[in-house]
Amino acid sequence: MARVLAVANQKGGVAKTTTVASLGAALSELGQRVLLVDLDPQACLTFSLGFDPEDLDSSAYQVLLGSARLPEVVVQCEEGPDLVPATIQLATAEVKLAGETGREHVLRTALRPVAPAYDWIIVDCPPTLGLLTIAGLSTATDVLIPLQCETLAHRGVGQLLDTIHDVKRLTNPGLRVLGVLPTLYDGRTNHARVVLDTISESYGLSVLAPAIPKSIRFAEAPAVGRSILSTASRSAGADAYRKVAAGLL
Template sequence: MRHNVLVPRTLAVANQKGGVAKTTTVASLGAALVELGQRVLLVDLDPQACLTFSVGVDPEDLDKSIHHVLLGGVKVQDVIVPSEEGPDLVPATIDLSTAEVNLAAESGPEHLVRIALRPVTSQYDWILIDCPPTLGLLTVNGLSAASEVLIPLQCETLAHRGVGQLLDTIHDVQRLTNPGLEVLGVLPTLYDGRTNHARAVLETIADTYALTVLAPAIPKSIRFAEAPAIGQSILSTAPRSTGANAYRALAAALLETR
């Protein structure tokens, strides 16, 4: 599958269920793309600011964030945290938790992220958006700004129960705000290929929802928990680990579909 997508390629990483390695995927995939010579911008749309923290930025030290951009008066280029060795970042803070109420009063509130990012799109090859673990207005904004959506999914029986709801939201976005949005597929995370159960869950997802299952699956590893604690991705903290190499392989595969 090849995409005729204008620069940048904008990927929303979404799943309303927490604990599926959504933020880990944004940070690690972003770092892997930078290793491949790509210009990458990460966008944190989660009020918990886990992505911001995981790349070494303390949200409490920030005066301005994506919250201030969406509410107007601040330009996105004024809040971007640049990185010499990794992706740049549009950070989040806890202020974003009040944004949905305020944004709902705006005209065309589902387009605010896309509009906010427009001045910097020519500077990047990829924009990766970390959507919050909800199906609210911030996630709809992320989907409306994206060319594609990637769904990280933990390979456990109950983990896929919300996939149908997420797909309903994606279909609404395709119908109402972003007809060009494509579902890139499901990325298996926290995967233990030694168990029949994990493999069976993957088959169920593919059969039930007719979704592409992306490869390679991201293995379960303590290395992923260690990386954010020191503000780096697993590609820096454990560069030869199976987890780091899995994200490198995913990045390489995505580049081939440009």
């Protein structure tokens, strides 16, 4: 049965999407069968893996609303993983689902038939703590929190942990916090290291290693529809994600 990893942080720009694409590619390289799920209406993951959301007839939206089955919307990425894409329609999913019983479980229900076909299902959560993120957390076996190594990036982590706590209490008692993944890490600055130490102390969370270095190579990858594992295969950034992926196994 697949392990389901939710990559969540309600702050934008902390490398959630980059982490999902890169870990997905790295786990594929390791021979794992991987499904990625784009739960962000901005569809950055979908776009960065080479699919134009505007060309797609159906997406995670139809799956969550129950008007399509998951295998009908899955697309194959060149790097290996399968993808449940997002379109901007997802922006209305929370309102549409608001009155439904068991709405936290729509993703879990949709994934159930396909989960045995994968080793890993990685969910790219949107930058909110709304229903889509709750649905992602309610489905997950593990949650990974990417965190930018800057002082202000700490704000909001407490709120995220409160949400995770509520999800554990109400919908998904088995959810494990895998830990924080330090991203956009500039190891030349003392500041970044101090920030890291404070995180593990104040929240009692494990910090995954290695930290993902800050590199312009990450900005280049989405433009060609691949992750950094293809576009800069031997870079320090690709290498760091490979090590994190190996650590997950």
